[in-house]
Amino acid sequence: MGSLMDAPDVLKRIAAYKADEVEDLKSKTTIEALRADAALLSKPRGFEAAILAATGPALICEVKKASPSKGIIREDFDPEAIAKAYETGGATCLSVLTDGPGFQGSNAIFAQVRAATTLPLLRKDFMLDPIQIVESAAMGADCVLIIMAMIDDATGKALIDEANALGLDALIETHDEDELARAIKLGGTLLGINNRDLRTFDTSLDTFTRLAPLAPNGCTLIAESGIFTREDIKRLAGDGAQGYLIGESLMRQDDVAGATRALLVT
Numbered sequence: 001m002g003s004l005m006d007a008p009d010v011l012k013r014i015a016a017y018k019a020d021e022v023e024d025l026k027s028k029t030t031i032e033a034l035r036a037d038a039a040l041l042s043k044p045r046g047f048e049a050a051i052l053a054a055t056g057p058a059l060i061c062e063v064k065k066a067s068p069s070k071g072i073i074r075e076d077f078d079p080e081a082i083a084k085a086y087e088t089g090g091a092t093c094l095s096v097l098t099d100g101p102g103f104q105g106s107n108a109i110f111a112q113v114r115a116a117t118t119l120p121l122l123r124k125d126f127m128l129d130p131i132q133i134v135e136s137a138a139m140g141a142d143c144v145l146i147i148m149a150m151i152d153d154a155t156g157k158a159l160i161d162e163a164n165a166l167g168l169d170a171l172i173e174t175h176d177e178d179e180l181a182r183a184i185k186l187g188g189t190l191l192g193i194n195n196r197d198l199r200t201f202d203t204s205l206d207t208f209t210r211l212a213p214l215a216p217n218g219c220t221l222i223a224e225s226g227i228f229t230r231e232d233i234k235r236l237a238g239d240g241a242q243g244y245l246i247g248e249s250l251m252r253q254d255d256v257a258g259a260t261r262a263l264l265v266t
């Protein structure tokens with residue numbers, strides 16, 4: 001028998017429990033209260049700016065214990081140690097999973113990482129409602145992920161507007177021509193192309209190669225998923241990538257700092 005997180009339809013299942021989580025959040029607080037909490041924090045660190053300023057490949061290294069497609073990725077999961085190792089290894093930014101059911105992430109893990117590093121942080125979760133964007137700002141996130149496959153255009157606009165109002169960057173994730181066209185129409189400039197099809201879990205770098213030429217000049221292109229080697233990065237750079245979101249291949253290493261550094265060697 002398949003698990004709750006098996007493809008296909010994993011996104012539908014995630015959307016269902018995420019809608020419950022949003023209702024739970026709204027029962028405990030208000031968007032205004034979260035906005036006030038966010039206003040007490042220092043300004044977000046520029047996530048996209050850090051990627052554009054990187055002198056070598058801009059690695060966005062992911063802190064994730066598990067995923068629906070791979071199950072448990074790292075048993076000895078110490079978010080603080082991993083964040084420090086990524087920073088020592090030369091990461092430009094970090095991505096932190098906060099989704100519980102699919103990734104064994106949490107807001108507490110995000111807080112641990114935030115306390116351990118000064119690198120700009122992406123809160124990686126499934127955004128369906130503007131209150132989650134404000135919650136992310138109140139947690140000290142610098143960037144939020146918006147997955148086009150999970151939302152309609154009206155929701156996308158509301159999420160992007162909220163991120164802009166709070167000074168957060170928004171990484172708009174796409175996987176096919178239609179999602180990319182919708183993201184561009186919504187004014188997204190930090191565009192993720194996910195090599196993993198979240199409906200089937202099939203992963204191929206050819207997705208980035210196919211879609212990157214369709215993005216307008218001036219966008220910052222992030223290649224996501226399935227990146228394992230320096231050769232992968234060289235190939236994706238040749239196809240126009242300016243940043244690389246890498247999770248599994250680094251999370252499985254004993255020497256996380258060394259493995260991160262090795263991806264930066266030219």
Ligand SMILES: O=C(O)c1ccccc1NCC(=O)[C@H](O)[C@H](O)COP(=O)(O)O
Nearest residue numbers: 067068069198224225226227246247248
């Ligand atoms: O990876 C999954 O199983 C997954 C399932 C459902 C929604 C999202 C999912 N993954 C998010 C990602 O794409 C990755 O965490 C991220 O891009 C890093 O990928 P990787 O380097 O392959 O771990």
